[in-house]
Amino acid sequence: MNTVTRPRILVVGAGFAGVECVRRLERQLTAQEADITLVTPFAYQLYLPLLPQVASGVLTPQSVAVSLRRSSKYRTRIIPGGAIGVDLKAKVCVVRTITDRIVNEPYDYIVLAPGSITRTFDIPGLTDHAFGMKTLAEAAYIRDHVISQLDLADASDDPAERASRLQFVVVGGGYAGTETAACLQRLTHAAVKRYPRLDPGLIKWHLIDIAPRLMPELGENLGRSAQEVLRRRGIEISLGVSIAKAGPEEVTFTDGRVIPTRTLIWTAGVVASPLIGTLGAETVKGRLAVTAEMCLPDHDGVFALGDAAAVPDLAKGQDGAVCPPTAQHAMRQGRHVADNVIAALRGQPRRPYVHKDLGLVVDLGGTDAVSKPLGVELRGLPAQAVARGYHWSALRTGVAKTRVMTNWLLNAVAGDDFVRTGFQARKPAKLKDFEYTDAYLSPEQVRAQVEGAGART
Numbered sequence: 001m002n003t004v005t006r007p008r009i010l011v012v013g014a015g016f017a018g019v020e021c022v023r024r025l026e027r028q029l030t031a032q033e034a035d036i037t038l039v040t041p042f043a044y045q046l047y048l049p050l051l052p053q054v055a056s057g058v059l060t061p062q063s064v065a066v067s068l069r070r071s072s073k074y075r076t077r078i079i080p081g082g083a084i085g086v087d088l089k090a091k092v093c094v095v096r097t098i099t100d101r102i103v104n105e106p107y108d109y110i111v112l113a114p115g116s117i118t119r120t121f122d123i124p125g126l127t128d129h130a131f132g133m134k135t136l137a138e139a140a141y142i143r144d145h146v147i148s149q150l151d152l153a154d155a156s157d158d159p160a161e162r163a164s165r166l167q168f169v170v171v172g173g174g175y176a177g178t179e180t181a182a183c184l185q186r187l188t189h190a191a192v193k194r195y196p197r198l199d200p201g202l203i204k205w206h207l208i209d210i211a212p213r214l215m216p217e218l219g220e221n222l223g224r225s226a227q228e229v230l231r232r233r234g235i236e237i238s239l240g241v242s243i244a245k246a247g248p249e250e251v252t253f254t255d256g257r258v259i260p261t262r263t264l265i266w267t268a269g270v271v272a273s274p275l276i277g278t279l280g281a282e283t284v285k286g287r288l289a290v291t292a293e294m295c296l297p298d299h300d301g302v303f304a305l306g307d308a309a310a311v312p313d314l315a316k317g318q319d320g321a322v323c324p325p326t327a328q329h330a331m332r333q334g335r336h337v338a339d340n341v342i343a344a345l346r347g348q349p350r351r352p353y354v355h356k357d358l359g360l361v362v363d364l365g366g367t368d369a370v371s372k373p374l375g376v377e378l379r380g381l382p383a384q385a386v387a388r389g390y391h392w393s394a395l396r397t398g399v400a401k402t403r404v405m406t407n408w409l410l411n412a413v414a415g416d417d418f419v420r421t422g423f424q425a426r427k428p429a430k431l432k433d434f435e436y437t438d439a440y441l442s443p444e445q446v447r448a449q450v451e452g453a454g455a456r457t
C-alpha cells in the first residue's frame with residue numbers, strides 16, 4: 001500500500017518553463033513538503049534559440065541539450081515519456097512512456113508546460129515534404145540533408161537534378177526562419193569551396209513570408225538592416241508570398257513561381273502542444289486560457305505557462321494582450337509559477353506575472369546580427385556580442401556554457417568539416433514524425449483511459 005501523503009506536484013514538459021519551475025520548486029520546498037515529478041520525453045532541456053547553429057554545424061547537438069540531472073539540488077522523479085491527456089476532474093495525467101506503456105499519473109497540482117509545435121496549414125504536400133526547426137532531431141536531420149544535397153549534386157551530371165538539389169526554401173520570416181536561412185546559407189557558402197565540381201552560382205536560398213516585413217517585432221529600421229544583410233549574401237527574400245503546393249522535387253509559391261528544390265524548411269509560427277486540446281478547456285488561439293497568476297479558472301491546482309498558455313501580458317497594459325511565445329517569458333514564468341504553486345500549497349495568495357519585454361537578439365551567423373536590447377538598436381559585431389552573450393548567460397549549467405563557448409571558438413578558428421553523419425538516413429522525416437503530433441488522446445479517450453484503468457494512488 002502506498003502510504004505517501006505528501007502533495008504531488010506534476011510538471012509536464014522540460015523546456016524553458018518546466019525546468020525553471022522544477023528547479024525553483026526543488027530549492028524552495030523541503031523534500032517533506034511535496035513530491036515533485038517531471039514528465040518529459042527527453043533527458044535534456046533543449047536550448048531552442050541555438051538550434052539554427054546546430055543545423056549549420058557551428059554547435060554540436062549535445063551542446064544545446066542541457067542535462068536535467070546536473071543540479072546540486074536535483075531530487076525530482078522523472079517519468080521518461082509524453083503526457084497524452086489530462087483528466088482535470090479526476091486529477092490524473094495520462095502518460096505514454098518511451099516504451100509505449102500507458103500510465104495514469106495522479107496529481108494534486110499540475111504545471112502544464114509542454115510548449116508548442118510547428119504550425120502548419122492545409123497546403124497540399126506540406127506535411128509530407130517540409131522539415132520543421134523545433135527539435136534537436138530536426139536540426140541534425142536538416143544538417144545532414146543539406147550536406148547530402150551538395151554531395152549528390154556534386155556526383156550528378158544531370159543539370160536538372162543539380163539545380164533542384166542546390167536550391168533551398170525557408171518559409172517564415174520570424175526570428176526562427178530568418179536565423180535558420182542565414183545560418184544554413186553560411187553553411188552551403190562555406191562548404192562549396194570543398195566541392196570544386198559545383199558552380200557556386202547554382203546555390204540559391206529563398207526566404208519567403210506572407211507578411212510584408214521580416215521580423216516586425218524588430219521595428220522597421222532593424223528589420224530592413226537584417227534584410228540587407230541577407231540580400232547581400234545572396235538570399236532571395238520574397239514578402240507577401242507563401243507556398244501553394246509542395247512536392248518531393250519542387251515547391252510552388254503563391255505568386256505562381258515553381259522552384260525546383262528538395263529542401264523546404266517550414267518555420268511559419270507555432271501552435272500550443274496538442275496536449276492542451278485534451279483538457280476540453282477554454283483556449284485563446286489554441287493556447288490554454290489562464291489568469292495572470294497562470295492558473296486555470298475553476299480548476300484548483302492547475303497551472304499553465306510558456307508557449308502552451310495564453311498568459312495575460314500585464315506589462316503591455318492593453319486589454320486582451322497575451323505574452324508572446326518566447327523563451328524570455330517562458331523562463332520567467334517558470335520561476336513565477338513555482339512561487340504560485342508553493343503559495344497555493346501553503347495557503348498564501350498568488351501573485352500575477354508581470355514582465356516587460358527586454359528585446360530581441362537575432363544571430364545571422366559570423367559577425368552578422370541585429371539586436372534590440374532594451375530598445376537600443378544594434379547591428380553587426382556589437383549586436384552579435386549581445387546576442388551570443390545573452391544566449392550564453394541564459395544556458396543553465398556551467399558545462400553547457402563551456403561546451404557552447406568551446407564550439408564557437410573552435411568554429412571561428414577552424415571552420416566546419418561538413419560531415420554528413422548518416423545517423424538519421426532512411427528514417428521517416430515528416431513534421432509529425434519529429435513532433436509526435438499524432439500521439440495524443442481525445443478528451444473522451446482520456447476519460448475512458450482514466451476510468452477504465454483506475455488511477456494509481
Ligand SMILES: Cc1cc2nc3c(=O)[nH]c(=O)nc-3n(C[C@H](O)[C@H](O)[C@H](O)COP(=O)(O)OP(=O)(O)OC[C@H]3O[C@@H](n4cnc5c(N)ncnc54)[C@H](O)[C@@H]3O)c2cc1C
Pocket residue numbers: 012013014015016017018039040041042045046048049050051052081082083084113114115116133134175176177273275305306307308325326327328329330361
Ligand atoms: C529556432 C527557434 C529560435 C528561437 N529563438 C528565440 C530567441 O532568440 N529568443 C526567445 O526568447 N525565444 C526564441 N524562441 C522561442 C522559444 O524557444 C520558445 O518560446 C520557448 O522554448 C518556449 O518555452 P516552453 O517551455 O513553453 O516550451 P519548450 O521550450 O518548447 O519546452 C517544451 C518541452 O515540453 C516537452 N513536451 C512537449 N510535449 C510534451 C508532452 N506531451 N509531454 C511531456 N513533455 C512534452 C518538449 O519536449 C519540450 O522539452 C525560438 C524558437 C525556435 C524554434
